[in-house]
Amino acid sequence: MKDPHRQLGAALVSCALAAAGVGAVPAYAMDNQLWISAPYETVLPGADADGDARARTLAVQVSRDVADNRLPAGQLTVDVSEIAAFARVSWPANCAPESEAKAVCAVPEMPAGTDSVPAATFELRALPGADVSASGYVRYSAAAGEATSHPGETRVGVGNGPDLGLSEADHQRDLRPGSQTSVRATLSNSGNRTAERTLLWLNASYGLRFKERHANCEYREHETGTSALCVLDEAVAPGQQYALKTGLGVGRKAMYERFDHSVHPYSDEALAEMRGEWTWTRGTGSELDLRPVAAAGATVSDPDIDPQDNYGTVILDALNTADLKLTGSRVSGGAGDTVTARVTVHNRGPAWVASLGAGASVATVRFRAPEGTTAVNLPEERCWTQPEEPEEGSTTTYFCRTPIHLHEKASYTFEIPLRIDRVVRGARTTVETLNDDPELTIREFDPNLRNNRAEIVVNR
Numbered sequence: 001m002k003d004p005h006r007q008l009g010a011a012l013v014s015c016a017l018a019a020a021g022v023g024a025v026p027a028y029a030m031d032n033q034l035w036i037s038a039p040y041e042t043v044l045p046g047a048d049a050d051g052d053a054r055a056r057t058l059a060v061q062v063s064r065d066v067a068d069n070r071l072p073a074g075q076l077t078v079d080v081s082e083i084a085a086f087a088r089v090s091w092p093a094n095c096a097p098e099s100e101a102k103a104v105c106a107v108p109e110m111p112a113g114t115d116s117v118p119a120a121t122f123e124l125r126a127l128p129g130a131d132v133s134a135s136g137y138v139r140y141s142a143a144a145g146e147a148t149s150h151p152g153e154t155r156v157g158v159g160n161g162p163d164l165g166l167s168e169a170d171h172q173r174d175l176r177p178g179s180q181t182s183v184r185a186t187l188s189n190s191g192n193r194t195a196e197r198t199l200l201w202l203n204a205s206y207g208l209r210f211k212e213r214h215a216n217c218e219y220r221e222h223e224t225g226t227s228a229l230c231v232l233d234e235a236v237a238p239g240q241q242y243a244l245k246t247g248l249g250v251g252r253k254a255m256y257e258r259f260d261h262s263v264h265p266y267s268d269e270a271l272a273e274m275r276g277e278w279t280w281t282r283g284t285g286s287e288l289d290l291r292p293v294a295a296a297g298a299t300v301s302d303p304d305i306d307p308q309d310n311y312g313t314v315i316l317d318a319l320n321t322a323d324l325k326l327t328g329s330r331v332s333g334g335a336g337d338t339v340t341a342r343v344t345v346h347n348r349g350p351a352w353v354a355s356l357g358a359g360a361s362v363a364t365v366r367f368r369a370p371e372g373t374t375a376v377n378l379p380e381e382r383c384w385t386q387p388e389e390p391e392e393g394s395t396t397t398y399f400c401r402t403p404i405h406l407h408e409k410a411s412y413t414f415e416i417p418l419r420i421d422r423v424v425r426g427a428r429t430t431v432e433t434l435n436d437d438p439e440l441t442i443r444e445f446d447p448n449l450r451n452n453r454a455e456i457v458v459n460r
Contacts, residue, residue: 036076036140036152037061037116044087044126045192045238046160053130054190054238055090055123058154062107062142063116071110074144076119078103082136083124083156090123107144130158163191164198164236164263165309166244175318177252177351180211183259183314187290188241195236197266198290201274202228202246206352206407207254207318211247213283220280224356224405228283229274231266234290242290253408254318255351255445262311313357320351321447322408324363328431328454333420338376341416341456343367343400343431349408353445360439361401365414367431368395370458372424377417399434418458427458 038060047053062076080089081101091097095105105120119142140152167186175181189195202217204210205225213219217230236242248259264270325346331339345363347353353362369375375398383400402412433452435442443449 032147033065034074034142034144034147034149035063035065036119036142036149037063038138038140038152038154041155041157042124043157043159043163044124044130045163045190046126046130046132046158047128048192048238051128053126053128054192055125057121057123058138059121060119060140060152061116062119062144062149064110064147065115067110067113067115070112071147072145073109074107074142074147076105076107076140076142078105078120078122079139080124083134083138086127086130086134086136086158087124087156088127090125092120092122095120095122107142110144124156126158132158132160134158159191161191161193162189162195162236162238162265164189164195164265166261166263166312168312169314171315171317173317175250175254175257175316177207177250177254177318177320179250180247181250181316182245182247183261183316185244185261185312186241186293187236187244187263189236189238192238194238195265198232198234198236199264199266199270199274200228200230200232200244200288201260201262201264202230203258203260204248205258205354205356206405207251207257207354208259208316209249209251211249212285214285214288215283216287218275218280218282220278222278224354229271229280230288231271232288232290234292236290241293243293244290248316250316250318252350253320253352254316255320255322256354256356256440257316257318258354258356259314259316260312264310315357318351320445322351322353322445323348323448323451324353324433324442324446325448325451326365326431326433326454328456330457330460331418332459335420335423338417338419339458341418341458342413343416343454343456344411344413345402345406345433346411347406347408351445352405352407352410353440354405355440356404358439359404360437361404362406362412362440363442364399364401364434364437365431366397366399366434367416367456368397368429369418370424370427370429370456372422372427373418373420373458375416376419382414416456418456420458423459426460428455428460430455 042056045054079102084101091103095103097103107119108117135157138154142149165188169183169185217228220227327344329342331341333339386397400414431454
């Protein structure tokens with residue numbers, strides 16, 4: 001089981017294919033390149049006592065890099081020969097089987113400006129008696145006009161057990177600090193065994209608060225928010241669905257917020273792993289219960305057979321601002337000395353600033369070394385350089401970045417070692433924030449960009 005605490009610290013990741021040196025690839029090569037988007041992996045629930053098995057749906061898309069021109073209709077070839085011994089496929093109307101293990105599916109044209117289209121959505125079911133150790137790949141290829149794709153694949157396995165999942169909850173925008181909201185999702189079991197108890201993990205970022213702290217949950221405060229671990233006693237049978245609602249308060253410090261939740265079949269080992277070495281405090285409110293919205297039956301407890309859909313993230317953005325301010329420093333020294341200049345990013349609030357999804361720095365500052373000095377030994381994990389063109393005097397521009405969050409009324413200081421090569425009285429340089437980073441754009445939340453510049457002065 002993946003540790004959700006580690007998942008939260010990471011940036012939201014989307015799967016993509018990239019090629020080194022794309023700028024050097026001829027345009028015609030990009031025009032003729034298709035990409036196949038399909039699930040990386042799926043696990044088929046084994047058949048129940050009556051020989052029935054729940055289906056898994058595989059949705060496949062075809063996309064392209066260059067969408068300037070019309071691409072004619074094409075075809076997707078699907079080969080299921082590696083899984084034919086333990087699974088059967090149900091083909092959609094746009095797929096024509098060529099054999100028991102292969103079909104060719106009609107792919108619609110892509111008009112100019114269209115970069116992807118749905119290619120095929122088909123179902124897989126485990127055969128009666130399928131071995132739970134069985135696995136194989138569904139393989140794909142696509143062609144349209146002169147364009148062809150790299151091969152694609154989906155790994156398919158078989159498992160017996162519950163398969164808990166969370167529906168996607170809608171992102172929320174333009175929330176007002178001081179208001180109340182809630183995140184609603186559906187907890188379901190699409191496996192072939194019952195989850196007798198459920199372990200629910202919740203995390204509300206720093207600008208949010210849980211409206212109630214339930215007696216069957218335990219809570220932990222940390223630097224970027226509050227986490228909760230809840231043990232839910234309702235059994236979740238195959239096919240059963242429960243409504244899950246989490247009430248949240250939107251704090252006065254809220255701006256770019258995030259709510260995460262995940263579900264797992266309960267075990268003492270799973271609870272101990274998720275508790276880690278942190279200290280948790282049990283809630284004192286009413287118990288958190290699941291509200292059923294559908295029902296079915298069965299009564300065995302096993303590990304989750306396919307945890308890919310156990311985890312969900314909701315973005316909650318509040319209408320708020322945060323005034324960043326830079327301060328510089330003055331340093332003095334003789335030729336050959338190394339002195340330390342300091343540049344500080346202050347967050348004057350009222351909101352905290354965080355990029356918990358993209359993982360972008362709150363601020364990146366740019367500067368050049370003052371005349372007569374050289375910046376030395378900057379921390380590689382925070383700073384980098386960009387040499388200018390020779391006609392600009394071969395001056396080096398330095399960039400340094402803050403962490404991905406900064407609380408209100410907090411600050412972060414960069415220490416910049418400067419070697420004084422020659423004494424220039426009153427040498428100075430300007431340090432300023434980059435305000436247009438697409439991952440976290442300062443000008444979108446900072447009401448006063450005039451104080452986002454400061455100076456380093458040497459030997460004034």
